[in-house]
Amino acid sequence: MLFFFGTKNTGVSVAPAEITCESCNQSQQRVYVFQKYFHFCWIPTFPLSKQSVLECQHCKKTILEKEMSPQQKQISLPKRKAAKTPAYTFTGIILFACLVGWGNYSTYQKKERTQKYVASPVANDIAIIQLKNNEYLILKLVSVEGNTLKFLPGNYVYKSYFTAKREIREKVEENGYFSDKLLEMSKMKYKELKVDFVKRESLAEEL
Ligand SMILES: [Zn+2]
Known part of the structure; x- marks a missing residue:
């Protein structure tokens, strides 16, 4: 049986940012926030980190957090912190917890039945x-x-x-x-x- 797992990103928020683009000098940038999550067979399993990215709407230049100037960070980091982790990125661990719970319950039921039959x-x-x-x-x-x-x-x-x-x-x-x-x-x-x-x-x- 083959299992596929790894990480994926999903967009969680987008907001305009009043910063001048270093490349084209226009002020039409946006802050995108992405949620990285772990997936198992494409089922979102649990969330990892969030990242923000600046994109100029005019020249399409993108700047990752690690490349941002202090001024750019000042705008984008609060947006990242404010962005909520989507609940569905917890699907896998919730499913897993349900399976474990169900397994325990079913073992308990079998034990009960055996005791009843022995009695x-x-x-x-x-x-x-x-x-x-x-x-x-x-x-x-x-x-x-x-x-x-x-x-x-x-x-x-x-x-x-x-x-x-x-x-x-x-x-x-x-x-x-x-x-x-x-x-x-x-x-x-x-x-x-x-x-x-x-x-x-x-x-x-x-x-
Ligand atoms: Zn630009």
């Missing part, structure tokens, strides 16, 4: 358990009888949570994925395990 287990729940050695195991809840839960453990363990999660989508339905040796535990014991994810069929969820 009230339903047959056919498929859970990812983090083992003490930091490996991940998939368990399938076969039955709930009073306080007793009966699981079928998967025949595989995974080094990463994401692999386990993918296997839930791709492998757990296959014959022989789960061991045929039942694993029994109390609801209390199940809550004490480090359960990272529970998949529940939507039908079961409505019950």
